[in-house]
Amino acid sequence: MRLISLFYFFIIILFTSCPPAPAVVDNDNGQHAEEVVTDLPPVISPEEIEKRIEREKARREAKAPRNVILMIGDGMGVSQITAGLYSNGNKLQLERFPVLGLHKSYSGDNLVTDSAAGATAFSAGVKTYNGAIGVGMDTMPVETILESAEAKGMASGLVATSSIVHATPASFIAHNPYRKNYEAIATDFMDTEFDLLIGGGKKFFDRRETDERDLSQELRNKGYVVSSYFDEEIEDFKPEPGSNFAYFTADGEPLPYAQGRRYLETATQLAIKHLDEKGGERGFFLTIEGSQIDWGGHANESEYIISEMLEFDRAVGQALDFAEKDGNTLVIVTADHETGGYAINNGSKMGKIEPGFSSDYHTADLIPVFAYGPGQSLFSGIYENTAIYARMMDLLFLNRSDR
Numbered sequence: 001m002r003l004i005s006l007f008y009f010f011i012i013i014l015f016t017s018c019p020p021a022p023a024v025v026d027n028d029n030g031q032h033a034e035e036v037v038t039d040l041p042p043v044i045s046p047e048e049i050e051k052r053i054e055r056e057k058a059r060r061e062a063k064a065p066r067n068v069i070l071m072i073g074d075g076m077g078v079s080q081i082t083a084g085l086y087s088n089g090n091k092l093q094l095e096r097f098p099v100l101g102l103h104k105s106y107s108g109d110n111l112v113t114d115s116a117a118g119a120t121a122f123s124a125g126v127k128t129y130n131g132a133i134g135v136g137m138d139t140m141p142v143e144t145i146l147e148s149a150e151a152k153g154m155a156s157g158l159v160a161t162s163s164i165v166h167a168t169p170a171s172f173i174a175h176n177p178y179r180k181n182y183e184a185i186a187t188d189f190m191d192t193e194f195d196l197l198i199g200g201g202k203k204f205f206d207r208r209e210t211d212e213r214d215l216s217q218e219l220r221n222k223g224y225v226v227s228s229y230f231d232e233e234i235e236d237f238k239p240e241p242g243s244n245f246a247y248f249t250a251d252g253e254p255l256p257y258a259q260g261r262r263y264l265e266t267a268t269q270l271a272i273k274h275l276d277e278k279g280g281e282r283g284f285f286l287t288i289e290g291s292q293i294d295w296g297g298h299a300n301e302s303e304y305i306i307s308e309m310l311e312f313d314r315a316v317g318q319a320l321d322f323a324e325k326d327g328n329t330l331v332i333v334t335a336d337h338e339t340g341g342y343a344i345n346n347g348s349k350m351g352k353i354e355p356g357f358s359s360d361y362h363t364a365d366l367i368p369v370f371a372y373g374p375g376q377s378l379f380s381g382i383y384e385n386t387a388i389y390a391r392m393m394d395l396l397f398l399n400r401s402d403r
């Protein structure tokens, strides 16, 4: 009880004294020097403080997170994880998760889903047809969790190792009846005040074929920082804290990891740090996709799958490092579907996989879900892929009018 009172005390202190108060300080010579405070804190009304305390209290009672990081390894079934594990000294960051479940990945029109329908199940909680980006079976738009989060004042971001208009990231922010309409999908990014994006697909924004619009310029006009691999390495990209930004990692699709692409870990750290500062007490929702595990499966290339899977796993480790320190962040790792009917055949050894493939497309396997953080226990068991959306919405209170 005493701990709880102490907690509210700190919350009040936090809201009333964030920036340094004006003060008279002694300098080295013992003389007084006036500190000039130019940036006054925004005034928070007592009602708003009351509301925030109530929300914090409800969150604590429900053991709910402030932030959610949803990480999707596209095409990452159990075999892809196993191959990564045994190719990496029998060790994965994924082993740090205390809670595991399985989801049923089938789509609205096919037992074997594609990435568009798979991601729309996570982003909007509907089973839709293969190829659908943020729309239902009737092709009408369905609100996504990223849009709901933005509407409730949370910060939001998208990171991918494909182009950012590719099916998985697109399904969190765009609404289009067909996944290959990349330029139209890019246009939909203009309708949501997302806080950051990191991924390929620059040309769909600034060198469009279907119209004359320059969406990078339109973003700049809205106050976004827009940069790319063309201007600077992502390691050198230092967006102002508090800014909104887009950083393009490629003109079209980024290279495979094996050909030199290296940004997922840097992008994961950058995105989490930036959104944590921006979201503050209101929290953030971030989706990170390891996009090319799937492409290795389509190509039936075991080494491609493994190098992509292990990069994704390292990014997962970074998200977990943050969540462990933060204590208010739920990390969920899953895949939309398995790709390749990938098998680890007899003759495989630690460090050397003898692969088999039954397909160059996706399969209907159950897909693992890993969870760490407040609310983690809700992700054990076997459930529909759409349940992941419903549980994230509940845990972030995004269904509630008083959020």
Ligand SMILES: [Zn+2]
Pocket: 075, 115, 294, 295, 298, 339, 362
């Ligand atoms: Zn695929």
